[in-house]
Amino acid sequence: xxxxxxxxxxxxxxxxxxxxxxxxxxxxxxxxxxxxxxxxxxxxxxxxxxxxxxxxxxxxxxxxxxxxxxxxxxxxxxxxxxxxxxxxxxxxxxxxxxxxxxxxxxxxxxxxxxxxxxxxxxxxxxxxxxxxxxxxxxxxxxxxxxxxxxxxxxxxx
Amino acid sequence: xxxxxxxxxxxxxxxxxxxxxxxxxxxxxxxxxxxxxxxxxxxxxxxxxxxxxxxxxxxxxxxxxxxxxxxxxxxxxxxxxxxxxxxxxxxxxxxxxxxxxxxxxxxxxxxxxxxxxxxxxxxxxxxxxxxxxxxxxxxxxxxxxxxxxxxxxxxxx
DNA sequence: ATTAATCCCATTGACGCCCAAAAATTCCCA
DNA sequence: TGGGAATTTTTGGGCGTCAATGGGATTAAT
Numbered sequence: 462x463x464x465x466x467x468x469x470x471x472x473x474x475x476x477x478x479x480x481x482x483x484x485x486x487x488x489x490x491x492x493x494x495x496x497x498x499x500x501x502x503x504x505x506x507x508x509x510x511x512x513x514x515x516x517x518x519x520x521x522x523x524x525x526x527x528x529x530x531x532x533x534x535x536x537x538x539x540x541x542x543x544x545x546x547x548x549x550x551x552x553x554x555x556x557x558x559x560x561x562x563x564x565x566x567x568x569x570x571x572x573x574x575x576x577x578x579x580x581x582x583x584x585x586x587x588x589x590x591x592x593x594x595x596x597x598x599x600x601x602x603x604x605x606x607x608x609x610x611x612x613x614x615x616x617x618x
Numbered sequence: 619x620x621x622x623x624x625x626x627x628x629x630x631x632x633x634x635x636x637x638x639x640x641x642x643x644x645x646x647x648x649x650x651x652x653x654x655x656x657x658x659x660x661x662x663x664x665x666x667x668x669x670x671x672x673x674x675x676x677x678x679x680x681x682x683x684x685x686x687x688x689x690x691x692x693x694x695x696x697x698x699x700x701x702x703x704x705x706x707x708x709x710x711x712x713x714x715x716x717x718x719x720x721x722x723x724x725x726x727x728x729x730x731x732x733x734x735x736x737x738x739x740x741x742x743x744x745x746x747x748x749x750x751x752x753x754x755x756x757x758x759x760x761x762x763x764x765x766x767x768x769x770x771x772x773x774x775x
Numbered sequence: 776a777t778t779a780a781t782c783c784c785a786t787t788g789a790c791g792c793c794c795a796a797a798a799a800t801t802c803c804c805a
Numbered sequence: 806t807g808g809g810a811a812t813t814t815t816t817g818g819g820c821g822t823c824a825a826t827g828g829g830a831t832t833a834a835t
Contacts, residue, residue: 472815474818475817476790476817476818478816478817479815480814482814483813483815496623499751501751501755502751502755530757533753533754534757536750539621539731539732540625540729541625541747542623542730543624544623546790548790548792548793549793549794550814551814551815552816554791633780633828635827637824640823703780703781705780705782706781706782706783707824707825709825709826711780
């Protein structure tokens, strides 16, 4: 299954290094380069292979090169991303920029998101997960109400 | 990946020199020449290899040579650009014109922009980055609203 | 001649690369 | 199915190399 699934919390050592969860490594293609992109609305960073950036660039291509949207998005995409090298043990060292963005100090949460994954400060990750669960549950309630159905949702997703 | 990514803040020494971030050097082709162009709408300068100017010239070619647009753009492209030499350690010396344009005194921010990069005064860079993040987040909100879904976007593309 | 640009070398700290120990997982077999 | 051995991951640390920075000395420009 070629996508990033599940979540793991790993330790950041005193040199600022963290292991990329082993199950994520083959999805990255067993190459030692990792791309990251700061989230614009969450205290997290997105990470993945080169496709992470390429997807952004594909989106950029569809915009008018002289528009404000293009300028802003390209600024964020290219200016707030970075390439990290993995060491022989599959670790990366977190930059100061990433620490500032996420609030990570000595532990980091890796969260699978399908074609990419995210890095969070563990407490914030757990909090956001609670929030997300609640909202998804509420959405489901609303859908049921709107559909006028009394059938109970299965909760299995 | 052959493009300028991520951002770095480096020190300007008392001689006015700054290091070009090492990851940018190979993208420039390991040559010791760097071309700069004043931004017309931001307190920053664009920089890159010869392609920076060539791209501008390619754009110019598509314009009517007798139009006001051609005249003005050619004036800016050729008159407001410069060539800087890198020293043995990969540093450039910032000109007075660049200091005036950017407001740089003792630190300079290098910002990857894909096929070129920008040089900013660090505080201004950070301020503009905040602004850009906010606007990109808003763009995303709008897209979602238009799509009619309440589900959180993926943060990726 | 004075100032600036260039070249060279030194220092410091960060980073890449290597190996080792601890912890967790998988595998195997009784 | 339980226990333990073998393997894989995670974590820790040493060390050499490279990048960033500072400064002196030499050369060029006006």
